[in-house]
Amino acid sequence: MKRLLIVVVVGLMGAGCSNGPNSTYEEFGTRVNTSGFGHKYAQPEYEDELVLGPGDTISVQIANNPDLDSIQAVQIEGSIQVAYLGPVKVAGLTPSKVRDKLQLLLTPYIRDVSIVVTPVQIISKKIYVYTTDEKGGLRGRAFPLQGDLTLIDLITEVGGFNELSDDCHVKVVRGDPRHPTVWNINVRDMIENGYTAGNVPMRPDDIVFMQPTFFARIAQTLYKVTQPIRVLSQSVSDTAQSVFFLQNGTLPRNGGVY
Incomplete structure (x- = not known):
């Protein structure tokens, strides 16, 4: 188990999405989106006044x-x-x-x-907020962008950070097929010390990822690594109960049938 933990920690240091696609414009070319986030009515970067869309x-x-x-x-x-x-x-x-x-x-x-x-x-413009659960799965919500909203406003609206989220490394992604902008922002420093340079104004289609802490990543990776063992153990247990039932006409007491 100790050796497994070392492997997991080392893997975390060099892992992430290194084996996944980069989703760059060069990979996709003109087959898909070629402007902004990809919505039909895109918001120009220079435009402070929101463009209208269906539902507004x-x-x-x-x-x-x-x-x-x-x-x-x-x-x-x-x-x-x-x-x-x-x-x-x-x-x-x-x-x-x-x-x-x-x-x-x-x-x-x-x-x-x-x-x-x-x-x-205005309901057609949204911001997307993602967190991870204890198993490492992504959980997301979409929030309408109404009025002058900053990162602190948004985090307050979603209820702040849970025990898995790293408040020192909040990722803000402003997507674009050619030149996406990605910030890693120390929200705790803003809250505790008042350095608000990272309190960026939210724009339509921004993605905010409340990343897991280092130890949350370890727990999530351990869960994924041990998942096959749990599945195999459950399969063996189910098979044993089936054999017991065929031989005795009933399940063992720890199977829940008396």
Whole structure:
């Protein structure tokens, strides 16, 4: 057992995903995603104002025409219904660009048209948070990105760290097929000492991985290494109980049948 533990620890030092794919653009080329995270309505890196997507709700107010004001949900095909125009494609645009588009389209129908477009609810943009369980499996949740959210805000919203999570090495991944950005952030240092350089603002499609601690990795690896032994032991036990049942017509007492 001692020798096994040494092998596991050494393996952890050089393990990780060294045998897995790197998922780089060079590996996949143009067969898959070639821009941003991969969503149809991607968020430009330079754009501070969120682009709209299906499910988002906006308020459209037309000056001096209160009867034309409306609150619209962006439909699955990316459009909203606008008086005089019918369906208008708005997915992939920011609210200010939607305003400009509607003002241009409504000019033939309304003199000196002035429009205000305000986001009411944004649910199409999400952040993905992953942790590991005691067996080493990944557990993930998606959170809507609403308003000005930072890493500390997000970690607080998910309930902080559990006993398996390493609060000194939180991985933030901003995916891209060519140039992904990956940070390893010391959240404990931010909380205890106030060094908030790592409190990065969250952007749509960010992945936050609350990595396991060193000892959690050891426990998870030991579980995986010993799993075949447990399966074999259970199989032998089941076979022995079956033989006992065939010979005696009942299961042994420790099998739960009396």
